[in-house]
Structures are given as C-alpha cells and as structure tokens.
Amino acid sequence: MECLKNCCKRLIKKRGAEPDETDGIAMQINPGGSKSSSIDGSHTDYFLSKLPQDGKEVPFILPTTKTSYVQPAASDSHDLLYQMPGVGERPDGSKLHNSNKKNYDSLSSTVSTSSSFQSSTESSCESGEDLGSLCVRLSYQEKEEQVWITLVQCSQLNLPVNAAQKPRIQIRGIITLPKAIHFKTTIKEYSQDTHFMETFVFALSLQTLHRSALLLKLQTHGARKRTAAECVLSLRGLQTRETEQWLRLGPPGAAARKGCxxxxxxxxxxxxxxxxxxxxxxxxxxxxxxxxxxxxxxxxxxxxxxxxxxxxxxxxxxxxxxxxxxxxxxxxxxxxxxxxxxxxxxxxxxxxxxxxxxxxxxxxxxxxxxxxxxxxxxxxxxxxxxxxxxxxxxxx
CATH class of the missing domain: 2.60.40.150 (C2 domain)
Structure with missing residues (x-):
C-alpha cells in the first residue's frame, strides 16, 4: 500500500512525465472509475509488474470465464427445445429418430430425446373395452443413469373416429413423479396400425423410477384435440435389460389410478x-x-x-x-x-x-x-x- 501511495504522489507531481524505471509497480485503470468487461467475460483492469533484471512486463489479468448452461425459469410449456450434444445413438448402435430434437423439462431438470420403448403387460388396462394395443420398449442405462423409453407402434386400433375427417393421432406420455415429466410423439395419420418408433431419454435415478409409473395417452387431432384411449405401466420392474411388451388401450379414465x-x-x-x-x-x-x-x-x-x-x-x-x-x-x-x-x-x-x-x-x-x-x-x-x-x- 505504501508503494502504491508513493507512486500516486509521484504521478501527481510530475503530471504527464514518464514514470521512473525504478518504480516497482504501475497500475492501469479505466477512466471513470468503473470496471468494464469484454465480450468474453474478462475484465480489462490489470496490474503490471517489472522484473528487476531485464524489465520484462508480466501482466496480471483475470482469467476468461467459460459459458455454461443455466436452468431456464419455470414455464408452463413442457416442450422447450434444447440441443444436447453427445446423444445420437442408442446403446445397441441403431440411430435415433429425430435425434437432433430434445425436450428439456424445466420443472424436473431432466433431458429427453426422441427414441423407442416397450413395456410389460402387467399394467395393461383392466377395462372390458379393447381399443387396440401399444408396443413399448423400456431399458435403463445404469452407467449414465438414464431411462430409455421407446414408443414403437399402435396395432389394431379401434377408436371412435370419423375416417372422412382424416384424423391424426399422437401419444402423450407422463412419468408420474411428484413433479410429473411430460413428453409427446410427433403427430401421425390415423390408421389401425400406426408406427411411431420414437425414443425418449430421461436422466433419472433408478430408485426414483421404481416408485413411479408411465401413463400413456392416445390423443386424436381433428376439429379439436381429445384423449381417445390410455394405458398405464408400473416402472417398479424397470431393469437394465431392454424389455418389449404390448399394452392394451382402454377408454379414458380406465387408467386414472396411474399405476398405484x-x-x-x-x-x-x-x-x-x-x-x-x-x-x-x-x-x-x-x-x-x-x-x-x-x-x-x-x-x-x-x-x-x-x-x-x-x-x-x-x-x-x-x-x-x-x-x-x-x-x-x-x-x-x-x-x-x-x-x-x-x-x-x-x-x-x-x-x-x-x-x-x-x-x-x-x-x-x-x-x-x-x-x-x-x-x-x-x-x-x-x-x-x-x-x-x-x-x-x-x-x-
């Protein structure tokens, strides 16, 4: 501090004269007394020091800061697009469908991606009205702590729709956690056998998933959107080995218990x-x-x-x-x-x-x-x- 004070006194006295070579430290600041930041995040304020032997200048500057992803504020929309590099293939090597499209759920802090999945028949709807079946694949990647859910296809659909209106269908999925995770497939033209082949990947612990269920709703898009059928699957039996099952679709409300x-x-x-x-x-x-x-x-x-x-x-x-x-x-x-x-x-x-x-x-x-x-x-x-x-x- 004494050295800085002496330097300031000399500068005031000399008023524009060059500083003495023997001065130990010279300080450079921005005019106006306020710090400014460059675009890359580093500050322009710095100190210069002179080595005693050869007079080589050694600048002391603040390190540049690396940009990082910041969790977005809570939103009512569950379909915020977020690019996540590094996820392009399934564990078995097959390519993801629409692998560049990711859903980031800001409420649950989990990343999802399009892919395919199949489940078990123990959670099929217990309703007497059979509206078709849904093929699902399910596996858990223990190393990455990710669940892979693949919606493969719907078969023998028997929905109360008007074929003349050319309805379209979509599957909306819900993982019934305390903060539910929502995802949905692309919209397809309605037919009795409709293929989706879309995979969704979520970063969740296995223990958390074992306490939840997967609710799948088949929605029709016509003059208005409505849920035409649904089924539910308990995730208690989730394992690392991929399983494939068919779930029976029942009328809306039949899966209201959501896997209790x-x-x-x-x-x-x-x-x-x-x-x-x-x-x-x-x-x-x-x-x-x-x-x-x-x-x-x-x-x-x-x-x-x-x-x-x-x-x-x-x-x-x-x-x-x-x-x-x-x-x-x-x-x-x-x-x-x-x-x-x-x-x-x-x-x-x-x-x-x-x-x-x-x-x-x-x-x-x-x-x-x-x-x-x-x-x-x-x-x-x-x-x-x-x-x-x-x-x-x-x-x-």
Missing part, C-alpha cells in the same frame, strides 16, 4: 385356523395440487363362498412423495372355511381434509381371480403354511 400399487404379505397359520395379512406399503399415489391434505387407508376383507367373513382396516396416513407405509398386521379367522375357497379383497381409500372419502381401487387375492400374480401369491400361501409371501400388486 400395494405391497401385501400373507401367511397361512393352520394351527390357529387363520390368515395373517400385512398391509405394508403403497406407492405411486396421487398427491393433490390443491391445499387439501390427502390421507390413504387400506381395508382388508376375507370372503368365504362369496360372503364377507372378516374385515379390518389400517390407519389413514398422509402420502409422502407418493408413498405410504403402514406395516399393519391383521389376523383373519377362517373358522370352518378352507383357504382354497376363500378370497381376499384389499381396497385402497383416499380421504381429503373435507372428510370426503372415495375408493381408489382394489387388489384381490385368491385362486379364482383374474390377476395371475395374485393367484400365484395365494397359491404359494396356502401350499406352504407359516411361510410369509410378499408381493406388489397393481390397484385396479
């Missing part, structure tokens, strides 16, 4: 003539966008010969990030009934702060129920007494 699942444990205790049922947890539950608090509860009913025999229920709990954990244990007395002739009906209820209660859906366990996984769990339970059999089931 219950984890149930059963155990046959012949000594006590009872069935032990544990309502462990639920996942992928809907959370209200309103300020109304939502609580979920489960009721368990044992039916023998079509007649309710016993009924129990859990406490109502608030869902946290779409999940509830009860760990409730119930003991349902069989009496003279044989477990092979019994059926369990487990219902999921939601209640708001206004005390309105509605049934989200149910899971049935028994030897004569339409769900093969439920039949397998019940069969394993009664054939292996004292064994605790645990499984996840989609709420229908």
């Amino acid at each position: 699942e219950l984890r149930l444990a059963t155990c046959f205790q012949p000594v006590y003539r009872r069935i032990q049922v544990r309502a462990l947890a639920a996942q992928n539950l809907q959370t209200s966008s309103l300020s109304l608090a939502q609580e979920y509860a489960v009721t368990v009913e044992l039916h023998g010969d079509g007649i309710p025999v016993a009924r129990e229920k859990t406490l109502a709990l608030k869902a946290v990030e779409g999940q509830c954990q009860w760990n409730a244990v119930f003991y349902l007395e069989l009496g003279a009934l044989h477990p092979s002739s019994c059926r369990l009906s487990i219902q999921l209820f939601v209640r708001t702060s206004l005390k309105k209660k509605r049934c989200v859906g149910q899971v049935q366990l028994g030897l004569a129920v339409p769900n093969p996984e439920a039949v397998e769990q019940w069969k394993d339970t009664i054939e292996h007494p004292e064994k605790v059999v645990t499984a996840w089931h989609a709420v229908t």
